[in-house]
Amino acid sequence: MSIRLIVLGAGGFARETLDVLDALEEVDPGRFDVLGVVDDGPAEHSIGVLAARGVEVIGSVSDLLNDELAVEFDAYVIAIGSPRVRLELAERMPGEIRPAPALIHPLASLGTDTRCDAGVIVCAGAVVSANVTLGPHTHVNPNATIGHDAVLGRAVSVNPAAVVSGGVVVGDGVLLGASSVVLQGLTVGGGAVVGAAACVTHDVAPALTVVGVPAR
Numbered sequence: 001m002s003i004r005l006i007v008l009g010a011g012g013f014a015r016e017t018l019d020v021l022d023a024l025e026e027v028d029p030g031r032f033d034v035l036g037v038v039d040d041g042p043a044e045h046s047i048g049v050l051a052a053r054g055v056e057v058i059g060s061v062s063d064l065l066n067d068e069l070a071v072e073f074d075a076y077v078i079a080i081g082s083p084r085v086r087l088e089l090a091e092r093m094p095g096e097i098r099p100a101p102a103l104i105h106p107l108a109s110l111g112t113d114t115r116c117d118a119g120v121i122v123c124a125g126a127v128v129s130a131n132v133t134l135g136p137h138t139h140v141n142p143n144a145t146i147g148h149d150a151v152l153g154r155a156v157s158v159n160p161a162a163v164v165s166g167g168v169v170v171g172d173g174v175l176l177g178a179s180s181v182v183l184q185g186l187t188v189g190g191g192a193v194v195g196a197a198a199c200v201t202h203d204v205a206p207a208l209t210v211v212g213v214p215a216r
């Protein structure tokens with residue numbers, strides 16, 4: 001039987017997530033039945049482009065959190081790009097009531113003994129190496145690379161083409177900007193932001209924003 005899935009968020013990353021689901025449908029037909037998306041304030045553009053691919057906005061995030069959606073569902077996925085928002089939502093989700101599956105695009109590569117927790121999304125072209133841990137609701141965007149033994153916490157966003165080197169530890173709610181690089185063995189503290197194209201050569205303190213090469 002298909003898993004009846006709700007997608008949280010109607011924005012751009014929701015459509016990227018729907019692309020992952022479409023690709024999974026190709027290789028594993030019927031695994032998921034996408035019931036629709038929920039969003040507290042979807043933009044007109046989002047409603048239009050979702051409708052064009054046959055996906056409806058079926059309620060608000062509040063409806064979902066209060067278990068007041070008009071449809072029965074089995075699982076959910078938080079398809080919102082902002083790590084901060086995702087972290088907040090993950091903490092409020094009735095996780096015990098409904099699970100969040102990990103969604104791995106068939107064109108992503110996962111190494112041996114790599115762990116993907118609930119709600120993880122790995123997009124096309126991403127390469128996740130051996131013995132990596134991806135914490136709950138962490139997103140790995142297209143063409144990003146995660147080195148061996150890296151440990152990523154909850155609701156981390158690894159933006160497109162970012163490189164997380166071997167043994168790096170990334171705290172909860174971190175944003176690693178597009179094409180950024182974190183050198184091996186470093187720690188990026190929870191809530192930190194690494195700007196696009198930055199090269200991180202030293203540990204980053206929690207909640208700090210760093211940019212540039214070397215990142216400061």
Ligand SMILES: CC(C)(COP(=O)(O)OP(=O)(O)OC[C@H]1O[C@@H](n2cnc3c(N)ncnc32)[C@H](O)[C@@H]1OP(=O)(O)O)[C@@H](O)C(=O)NCCC(=O)NCCS
Nearest residue numbers: 159160176177178179193194195196197198209210211212
């Ligand atoms: C670092 C970042 C978070 C800063 O965002 P912000 O706080 O809104 O900063 P602003 O855009 O106001 O820019 C502030 C200053 O930092 C500079 N800056 C911004 N991003 C930078 C970056 N990645 N590298 C170097 N300098 C950067 C700006 O030029 C500006 O400098 P100025 O004051 O001399 O003009 C953001 O620019 C970024 O890189 N985010 C990642 C985006 C990403 O990955 N996008 C892909 C999505 S798929």
